[in-house]
Amino acid sequence: MVSIQAGATFAKQLFPVLGPQATTFLRVWISALLLLAIYQPWKHKFSKKSLTAVALYGFSLGAMNLLFYLALERIPLGVAVALEFTGPLAVAMFASKKLLDLVWAFVAACGIVLILPHSDFSQSIDVVGVLLALGAGAFWGLYIIFGKKLGHHIKGGTATAMGMLAAAITVSPTSIPQLRLTEYSGQIWLMALAVAVFSSALPYSLEMIALRRIPSKTFGVLMSLEPAVAALMGFVFLGEVLTGTQILAILCVIVASCGSALTGRQVDPPVQP
Template sequence: MQQHKVLLLAIASVLLAMVTIQSGASIAKQLFPVIGPEGTTALRVGFSALMLWLVFRPWRHLPKGRNWRAVIVYGLCLGGMNLLFYLAIARIPLGIGVALEFTGPLAVALFSSRRRLDLLWVALALGGILLLLPDMRSVDALDPIGVLFALAAGACWAGYILFGQRAGNLASGGTTVALGMTVAACFLVPIGVFNAGSALLSFEVIPLAIAVAALSSALPYSLEMVALKNLSAQSFSVLMSLEPAIAALAGFILLSELLTFTQWLAILLVMAASLGSTLSTQKKPAAAS
């Protein structure tokens, strides 16, 4: 019974983490008319870095010498992922942005394997992307620049995963995230100041920015740590496959973003590709033993 409760708590933690992340993105999108995506990213990353330093106190385990290289590249990928994603959802619906961005980690999983079954997941993912690509003849066509920003954010997400693994081997997960977020803040905050100026210090903006930082970084990272201690990597990845749908629902509830049937189908194809890739990848070691 106790183990059952722990499992339910872990699953609830993952789901709540995804809800908070997409809720934070929805709030962030409401800041775009005031300070733009660049200013919103700067405040989110800046406040997130402060929160993570207070929680994880990374100054106790700073990398040395060449080890900083992996941390810096990881931080650049982290910052690029955040900025490009916000630039994307300023132009396209939140759920579609997340689905397109999801192609980054999906590509990492698929390129690491050489099995024929993976061709199916590639086909599903490509099918979803093709359905989301802008049809310039349609009045309701997606902004092509927004689509490109989302795909670029996915590429940064792939780099975030690859270099995050290297940087994570140098220190604890919390320390790595705090240092990576600090690197991201070092180049994103000046960009935000340049684009938004004194509007970043508005009394209307600061409370929302703190909420975005907490919902998008501090709280979900803590919840995911709880989950990872009690869930297998496979179970965690399967649950994460729900994120595009949760993002679409958050966009509908908080931003009144309506998606067409085709767009929902595209999101489901990307989710199916992620789910199938996760399950088949995890089964491979078991079959070989």
């Protein structure tokens, strides 16, 4: 989680120079090239069904990354991650189908309502940023669903590499017009590489090690802390100070996610790409 959110802080620092679309392009393409070099999917044969599964998985992954960075340009990191977390939270609740999950849904909804601007708020928040973050959450939920289906066709790192390539192709049409590759300094390229490594390559590896050593329910509970980690990283590295209401909203999402992980049936934990 620290790795993922550190990558997000690096990405946000690139926005004034590159913009969110170009930053997304560099992150996803560098990640895709690294994964392709490691797993070499061209050595395998793929059926039409498996390629369709890759396309759906990659589209949801690319759209999620792009919408999240567009949201991150407008709202604080901790708030963006809390809103985005509603996607996997919804998937977990629908999978569980327990009456208690209505309680967690209500708590999460309270968090969203608290984040939205009201006349009595001491500090308003960008509504477009909120909607973009919720859109990213919706695609995160689809990423989990399509990722599970992809796992039936292609296994392990090969699926991830193929999906990341599809994600890179997905974000290219809207991102390429924003690129100025010849104008980027060596420092910009190093930061883009750091975003790709810290947001994708390193956390993927750590998550796979963790999942082999701890139960998936424990993993899910720990993942519930992601919005808090994001808020802390945003404060330390970006100087983003949240209002008391925004902190309360983030806590609502954390409680809802943790409660769902503890009381729901065992399902695949939401891994953030």
